[in-house]
Amino acid sequence: MNKYYNTLKKKIQNRELRIAIAGMGYVGLPLAKTIADAEYRDIIGLDIDLDKIKKINNGMSVINTLEVSDLENLLASGFRATSDFSLLDQADALVICVPTPLNQYKEPDLSYIVSTVEMASKFLSKGVFLSLESTTWPGTTEEVIAKILENAGFSIGKDLFLGYSPEREDPGRSDYTTATIPKIISGQTNQCLHIAESFYGSFINEVVRVSNPKTAELVKLLENIQRSVNIGLMNEMKMIADKMNINIFEVIEAAASKPFGFTKYLPGPGVGGHCIPVDPFYLTWKAKEFNFHTKFIELAGEINDGMPNYIIQRITSILNNYKKAISGSKLLILGLSYKKNISDLRESPNLEILQELITLGAEVDYSDPFFENIPPLRKFNFNMKSQSLNKDSIASYDLVILLTDHDTFDYELIKKYSKHIVDTRGIFKLDKTTTYA
Amino acid sequence: MNKYYNTLKKKIQNRELRIAIAGMGYVGLPLAKTIADAEYRDIIGLDIDLDKIKKINNGMSVINTLEVSDLENLLASGFRATSDFSLLDQADALVICVPTPLNQYKEPDLSYIVSTVEMASKFLSKGVFLSLESTTWPGTTEEVIAKILENAGFSIGKDLFLGYSPEREDPGRSDYTTATIPKIISGQTNQCLHIAESFYGSFINEVVRVSNPKTAELVKLLENIQRSVNIGLMNEMKMIADKMNINIFEVIEAAASKPFGFTKYLPGPGVGGHCIPVDPFYLTWKAKEFNFHTKFIELAGEINDGMPNYIIQRITSILNNYKKAISGSKLLILGLSYKKNISDLRESPNLEILQELITLGAEVDYSDPFFENIPPLRKFNFNMKSQSLNKDSIASYDLVILLTDHDTFDYELIKKYSKHIVDTRGIFKLDKTTTYA
Numbered sequence: 001m002n003k004y005y006n007t008l009k010k011k012i013q014n015r016e017l018r019i020a021i022a023g024m025g026y027v028g029l030p031l032a033k034t035i036a037d038a039e040y041r042d043i044i045g046l047d048i049d050l051d052k053i054k055k056i057n058n059g060m061s062v063i064n065t066l067e068v069s070d071l072e073n074l075l076a077s078g079f080r081a082t083s084d085f086s087l088l089d090q091a092d093a094l095v096i097c098v099p100t101p102l103n104q105y106k107e108p109d110l111s112y113i114v115s116t117v118e119m120a121s122k123f124l125s126k127g128v129f130l131s132l133e134s135t136t137w138p139g140t141t142e143e144v145i146a147k148i149l150e151n152a153g154f155s156i157g158k159d160l161f162l163g164y165s166p167e168r169e170d171p172g173r174s175d176y177t178t179a180t181i182p183k184i185i186s187g188q189t190n191q192c193l194h195i196a197e198s199f200y201g202s203f204i205n206e207v208v209r210v211s212n213p214k215t216a217e218l219v220k221l222l223e224n225i226q227r228s229v230n231i232g233l234m235n236e237m238k239m240i241a242d243k244m245n246i247n248i249f250e251v252i253e254a255a256a257s258k259p260f261g262f263t264k265y266l267p268g269p270g271v272g273g274h275c276i277p278v279d280p281f282y283l284t285w286k287a288k289e290f291n292f293h294t295k296f297i298e299l300a301g302e303i304n305d306g307m308p309n310y311i312i313q314r315i316t317s318i319l320n321n322y323k324k325a326i327s328g329s330k331l332l333i334l335g336l337s338y339k340k341n342i343s344d345l346r347e348s349p350n351l352e353i354l355q356e357l358i359t360l361g362a363e364v365d366y367s368d369p370f371f372e373n374i375p376p377l378r379k380f381n382f383n384m385k386s387q388s389l390n391k392d393s394i395a396s397y398d399l400v401i402l403l404t405d406h407d408t409f410d411y412e413l414i415k416k417y418s419k420h421i422v423d424t425r426g427i428f429k430l431d432k433t434t435t436y437a
Numbered sequence: 438m439n440k441y442y443n444t445l446k447k448k449i450q451n452r453e454l455r456i457a458i459a460g461m462g463y464v465g466l467p468l469a470k471t472i473a474d475a476e477y478r479d480i481i482g483l484d485i486d487l488d489k490i491k492k493i494n495n496g497m498s499v500i501n502t503l504e505v506s507d508l509e510n511l512l513a514s515g516f517r518a519t520s521d522f523s524l525l526d527q528a529d530a531l532v533i534c535v536p537t538p539l540n541q542y543k544e545p546d547l548s549y550i551v552s553t554v555e556m557a558s559k560f561l562s563k564g565v566f567l568s569l570e571s572t573t574w575p576g577t578t579e580e581v582i583a584k585i586l587e588n589a590g591f592s593i594g595k596d597l598f599l600g601y602s603p604e605r606e607d608p609g610r611s612d613y614t615t616a617t618i619p620k621i622i623s624g625q626t627n628q629c630l631h632i633a634e635s636f637y638g639s640f641i642n643e644v645v646r647v648s649n650p651k652t653a654e655l656v657k658l659l660e661n662i663q664r665s666v667n668i669g670l671m672n673e674m675k676m677i678a679d680k681m682n683i684n685i686f687e688v689i690e691a692a693a694s695k696p697f698g699f700t701k702y703l704p705g706p707g708v709g710g711h712c713i714p715v716d717p718f719y720l721t722w723k724a725k726e727f728n729f730h731t732k733f734i735e736l737a738g739e740i741n742d743g744m745p746n747y748i749i750q751r752i753t754s755i756l757n758n759y760k761k762a763i764s765g766s767k768l769l770i771l772g773l774s775y776k777k778n779i780s781d782l783r784e785s786p787n788l789e790i791l792q793e794l795i796t797l798g799a800e801v802d803y804s805d806p807f808f809e810n811i812p813p814l815r816k817f818n819f820n821m822k823s824q825s826l827n828k829d830s831i832a833s834y835d836l837v838i839l840l841t842d843h844d845t846f847d848y849e850l851i852k853k854y855s856k857h858i859v860d861t862r863g864i865f866k867l868d869k870t871t872t873y874a
Contacts, residue, residue: 138681168695175697182694208694215683219691222674223699226692229670230663233733237659240720243727244575246652254656255663257619257645258605260612262660263700283677290680295736296670303732 004127004159005191011092012198018042018090022116023097024052024081026274027133027167029066031097034178036077038203044091045081046116056081064343064370065171088123093131093199097167099274100134106281106301108137110144117145121152126159129195132213133167135220135279137286140164141213146188157189163196164213166220171273172342182206186216224279225297230265231276232300235307238267242314242436249426249436269403269424269437270307270349272338277304277347308352314437315357315399315422322420324398327361332387332397334414335404336368343370350403351380365397369408391417402427441564441596442628448529449635455479455527459553460534461489461518463711464570464604466503468534471615473514475640481528482518483553493518501780501807502608525560530568530636533557534604536711537571543718543738545574547581554582558589563596566632569650570604572657572716574723577601578650583625594626600633601650603657608710609779619643623653661716662734667702668713669737672744675704679751679873686863686873706840706861706874707744707786709775714741714784745789751874752794752836752859759857761835764798769824769834771851772841773805780807787840788817802834806845828854839864 011017019040021028024047032045047053055062057080059072088094098112113134124130130149132141141164146156154160165185169178183204187193193209200207210216234252241248248267256264271277280297287294312326319329338348345351351374357364366374367387374382387393389410394400394417402414405425415421421434428434448454456477458465461484469482484490492499494517496509525531535549550571561567567586569578578601583593591597602622606615620641624630630646637644647653671689678685685704693701708714717734724731749763756766775785782788788811794801803811804824811819824830826847831837831854839851842862852858858871865871 138683170698173697181696184691184694206694208691210687210691211684214681215687215691218678218681218683218688222688222692223695225674226667226670226699229666229733233663233666236731236733237662240724240727240729240731241655243729244651244655244723246575246655247648250647250652251655251659254621254645254647254652255659257621257643258660259618260610261607262663286681287677290677292677292680294673294677295740296666296673299732299736 002158002191005161005195007127008092008129008161008195009198012202015039015041015202017092017199019093019095020044020046020088020091021095021097022046022120023099023112023134024049024056024062025097025099026063026065026171027169028095028097029056029063029071030169030178031095031133031167032079033066033070033074035203036074036079037179040203041078043077043079044087045079046083046085046088047081048083050083053081053083063171065169085119086123088120089125091124091128093129094120094124095131095133097133100136100278100282102278102281106284108282108285110136110140113140114144114148117148121149121154124154124160126154129161129163129199131163131165131196131199133165135166135224135275135282136217137282138214138217138221139286140217142188157191161192161195162188162213163192164216165196165200166216168220168223171344172339179203180205182208184208184210184216184219186210186213188213218283221279221283224275225283225300227265228271228276228280228300228304229296230263231267231271232303234265234267235303238436239310247426247430247436266426267424268307269311269353271304272346272348272350273344274346277301308349308356311353311401311403311422311424311437312356312360314435315401318399318420318422318435322398325361326357329362329398330396331357331362331364332394332400333357333364333366334368334400334402334409335406336366336371336374337404337406340405341407345371345374345377351377351382353401353403354382355380367409368404369406389413394418439595439628442598442632444564445529445566445598445632446635449639452476452478452639454529454636456530456532457481457483457525457528458532458534459483459557460536460549460571461486461493461499462534462536463500463502463608464606465532465534466493466500466508467606467615468532468570468604469516470503470507470511472640473511473516474616477640478515480514480516481524482516483520483522483525484518485520487520490518490520500608502606522556523560525557526562528561528565530566531557531561532568532570534570537573537715537719539715539718543721545719545722547573547577550577551581551585554585558586558591561591561597563591566598566600566636568600568602568633568636570602572603572661572712572719573654574719575651575654575658576723577654578623579625594628598629598632599625599650600629601653602633602637603653605657605660608781609776616640617642619645621645621647621653621656623647623650625650655720658716658720661712662720662737664702665708665713665717665737665741666733667700668704668708669740671702671704672740675873676747684863684867684873703863704861705744706748706790708741709783709785709787710781711783714738745786745793748790748838748840748859748861748874749793749797751872752838755836755857755859755872759835763794766799766835767833768794768799768801769831769837770794770801770803771805771837771839771846772843773803773808773811774841774843777842778844782808782811782814788814788819790838790840791819792817804846805841806843826850831855
């Protein structure tokens with residue numbers, strides 16, 4: 001065991017480790033809180049978004065899954081956000097939680113990871129532990145990260161310890177927290193793994209070791225691939241059930257009564273968020289290097305990406321029964337977030353549906369308690385305000401389209417005064433004026 | 438409520454119902470036991486297989502999931518098997534548990550259901566309850582069964598009560614029994630549903646009502662479709678993991694540490710049994726009537742049906758490393774059943790692998806504690822005996838191929854003396870002489 005290894009172990013034990021977290025979003029902020037909860041008192045948060053840094057340091061919420069009181073406690077513990085990477089020369093550990101999006105051709109965009117590691121490698125001192133948490137293709141840690149660090153003069157497993165430990169955050173979930181979700185850990189070498197285990201084990205209840213980083217990278221992808229495929233399957237089953245005049249929500253609920261062998265997934269207007277529409281294609285991309293085509297991922301993508309179009313078709317067909325076209329109809333969309341009870345628009349299929357209805361000439365409004373208005377987005381720029389729901393406003397629409405079933409909607413009121421409801425979530429009972437889509 | 442309805446309800450209440458069960462297999466026999474356990478004392482089992490009837494009436498086991506002692510108790514309660522359909526004139530209830538196979542073009546073969554109902558309709562008296570339990574396409578009960586019965590002069594919901602209640606048997610499972618697995622029930626009319634609820638509720642702990650028979654038919658299919666798709670997904674993931682030199686079993690086990698959002702399914706040499714390779718295609722077939730192509734089912738079928746060929750490829754490649762071809766190599770297959778710890782060869786992909794290895798010129802043996810020899814089968818006719826495993830016998834093979842991981846195999850012995858193991862189940866630790874496939 002070398003001196004760097006021993007020093008890190010001792011600093012972890014004494015909670016003297018100086019920790020930097022790169023990426024102050026849905027992963028990095030709750031992670032900072034969890035680490036601070038374990039009595040670490042020297043934590044900084046790195047980000048390139050100056051506005052976000054300012055907000056965090058002023059105790060203002062930047063993600064809706066971290067309570068302001070939690071942020072205040074975090075700041076009280078000494079935590080600060082900064083854009084100054086030169087501070088990394090003081091760090092004993094760097095945890096990277098930056099996003100890994102896809103470009104518009106569904107190809108991995110590792111630029112945030114790469115630029116973070118390149119920048120960090122200029123300042124990091126010898127003896128540091130570096131852990132990547134971003135979701136990525138199997139081989140990234142060993143083929144990309146390790147190379148950058150080696151080119152910068154580090155010797156992995158000797159004067160720098162490198163691990164991969166995928167984040168498993170599920171925004172909006174209350175039964176598990178960062179500390180209580182078991183954490184997959186891996187290391188480039190045995191010593192790297194031991195450091196990763198000491199580090200994560202000091203603030204996470206249960207760590208699960210795997211053989212190497214590429215295994216850990218595939219674990220994370222598999223979790224989201226399975227989810228994407230199962231949602232895709234339920235979306236396909238919804239479409240055939242619609243044709244057969246069978247209530248797919250009733251079918252799924254009844255199937256879920258089987259105490260083994262069936263897991264409930266629900267169909268919807270598509271998939272959204274930073275994980276399910278994105279992560280699986282990291283494997284698709286990497287697999288091509290091996291002349292392998294990931295057919296389930298592609299099919300799930302095809303079905304899930306096609307759902308907004310299916311919803312539009314259903315809307316067209318229902319309006320047609322009233323001798324109306326989409327163009328000129330008054331439509332109300334309920335719910336913009338990609339899933340219920342959170343204020344997250346990333347990759348939300350609802351925005352595609354909204355845009356398409358506008359393009360087709362509908363007079364569309366929306367109502368979403370989480371969005372008073374719609375912020376400017378990469379793909380879309382809506383200038384709209386959330387409508388409040390009451391008897392008269394509801395009754396004024398030709399169709400009310402439930403896309404995301406926030407618990408705070410008054411479903412009784414909506415049911416009572418809507419002319420016709422298009423329900424993509426199976427919330428309302430089926431009758432003459434309610435259609436599932 | 439008419440007199441027939443009231444009479445049935447009273448007979449159920451008093452356990453005076455005379456019950457006939459058609460199909461004395463994996464579903465019908467455990468069902469007879471469960472009904473007898475609820476103190477019904479007038480049960481007959483109908484089958485067309487005279488040899489099977491004789492065995493059952495002599496207390497000899499015909500399926501390995503019903504203990505001989507249970508069969509003896511059943512017979513002691515007065516139960517008898519018979520081929521005499523004319524006895525149906527005395528029956529108050531008929532439960533149909535006959536098989537619904539696919540033909541070689543993966544098209545539904547309802548002939549067992551149809552001939553049972555046609556034959557029964559000649560003898561059944563008015564006021565009877567008829568329940569179908571066979572897995573089938575949505576619409577079978579209402580479009581096929583009801584028509585046969587109406588053509589025979591019955592009026593459904595008036596003088597005959599018709600329901601569909603899918604079997605949910607899982608052979609080999611010990612934590613749940615026929616009585617404790619919740620049972621989906623449905624009826625052609627409201628009165629049919631009420632009778633179905635009274636009937637099944639009298640011997641099943643929990644019944645789950647759904648709106649109509651086609652919903653119940655789709656529930657059952659969805660359960661097995663999800664299983665087929667998830668196994669197919671894991672098989673595809675295994676193939677890409679093999680190429681990336683990642684241990685897929687380690688990946689799946691680690692993913693299963695996530696306390697939500699991931700369900701463990703395992704890859705293998707293909708899928709077998711009477712359900713998973715068969716049932717999903719019932720929906721595929723029916724969907725075409727609606728110009729709908731069930732892509733997930735087709736893809737799962739493609740991947741799962743292709744696994745035996747993949748195993749053969751892996752065997753070829755491993756032998757090649759030893760400068761050997763399949764032709765002339767001495768190979769040992771471990772396990773023939775389609776799943777562990779049961780003696781069931783139906784649709785077992787292992788038999789395809791065995792046949793292909795023989796065709797390619799290998800000297801193949803097998804070992805399976807459940808099959809001293811291989812009975813003549815519809816597709817295959819092997820004249821082989823199970824080999825006993827010991828140091829010398831194991832060491833004599835070029836490759837030992839684990840296809841089904843029965844608990845009774847001595848894995849330590851096998852590992853110690855095998856030249857090289859091909860492991861399709863992730864039982865052995867990976868090393869130079871063990872390859873996953």
